[in-house]
Amino acid sequence: MASEIKVTPYQEKVYALLKQIPSGKVSTYKHMSDLLNSSPRAIGGALRRNPFDDVPCHRVIASDGYIGGVGDWSKAPSGMNCSKKLEKLRAEGVLFNEKGILTEKDRIWCDFEV
Template sequence: MAVGQKRKRPASDPVPTAAKPASKLTKTITHTVIANSGLKGEGEKAKTEDAVERQQLLDLIASSPTTTPFEKRVLSLLCQIPRGRVSTYGLLSARLGSSPRAVGGALRRNPFAPRVPCHRVVAAGGGLGGFKGAWPRDGVGITLDEKRKLLRGEGVKFDAKGRVLGTPWGEFV
């Protein structure tokens, strides 16, 4: 095989896992879940509405002529992350058998943001990472402020250093 040429993995090969064990990826982040209002039937109605919206988003992603098959897989996984929860680039990449950078690249090109919630993906240490393809300068940036605002609107809490509190969600199907 030529130097620099990638080998295609046969479909029968097992999917590679992340370089770090999941326990290290999930070590420092904890989550906050939005509390239910307590009204009977409201929780079931919300679940039904979420399922309908999720299916609409999946249909939108599948029919997109501008996204690659890999981007469609990444965006489809995003739809599984519940409102008020976050996941990490590492957890998504482990599920997809790719690298966190590849996942970040696909999120940067998300044409459906914020409906397809790329803002719910953070760095392994709870930092916000990049958003809309931009990294912060000195910890601040308009795009990160926007990401923080979207997450706060969903009930996600932050520590004094601006890191997300809670355990990242990784129950991908």
Template sequence: MVRRQQPDRTLYADDSRVYYSELPTPFGLIGVYWRDQQLIRVLLAPELPPKPWFAPVHAPKPQHKPAPSEDAMTQQARLSPRQLSLSRQPLPLTAEAPAWLRAELDAYFADPGYRFSCHIEPSGTVFQQRVWTLLAAIPPGNPLTYGALATLLGSSPRAIGNACRANPLPLRIPCHRVVAANGLGGFAGDRSGRLLAIKRWLLDHEAGLSPDHGAATPLSEQDRRP
């Protein structure tokens, strides 16, 4: 039985099989989508909507496939070739998280200065990609404000916040290190609930590290352009 809501087709960058796993962390279970050696998406609170979608590993195959209804055929006829191709993609399978992913998470929770190195290819607009590149360069324990990032990219705090909210890979791309001028700000659209509590936990976990602890390579001039 397929669990939860409609699939997010942005997970499919190619024809590789995608897997979904849940792992324990000090602040609760997280959900991760992955394939081969690539991390695709992170859900810091998979119990919250939009909830993960997947197929069980041992899902029974139907004995027969019923003929599509007239409504279903009409709806399918309205799909573009791209949409039709994506609609036939298999659902991610549940699986145990691979050793390389467990090792990365264990290293970070043991040492807040650890920098993730697993392969990622996040899909986003040119501006979102520039913001995410900047987020990855923020050293742990030294959060920046939305306004400071906006100044670096010649943008606005609201635009920075929207790009942070669209980040598909929290932890790996540390959007929790961006805060408001007068407080935590929001986190993935949450301003008072579970996700904001996770942001507070992550910032507390990294608090006290020196500015050069885990510092990344400075941004290029291309990354700084709005």
């Protein structure tokens, strides 16, 4: 018997927003948290707990265009490995410079339906 995946109402809202980000675009922890009247860290927490394959967590970056959050993104202790995140985004046409900064700001998605 398969057990039901349980997520909080907040996580459901975060995942619903994530599913709206089209391939080739990214959004930011800050933009999403502003929409949900929460904090960027709360968004990050929901992303770390994402149990669903169809929720594109790799499409969320820092508001300054940085691929990861706080600290050394190449050695992040939790969440998706940043090299894997970069690889997925590169495959979608989203590019970052050698310092992990988004190269094309028009890739940022803000057209969410809440």
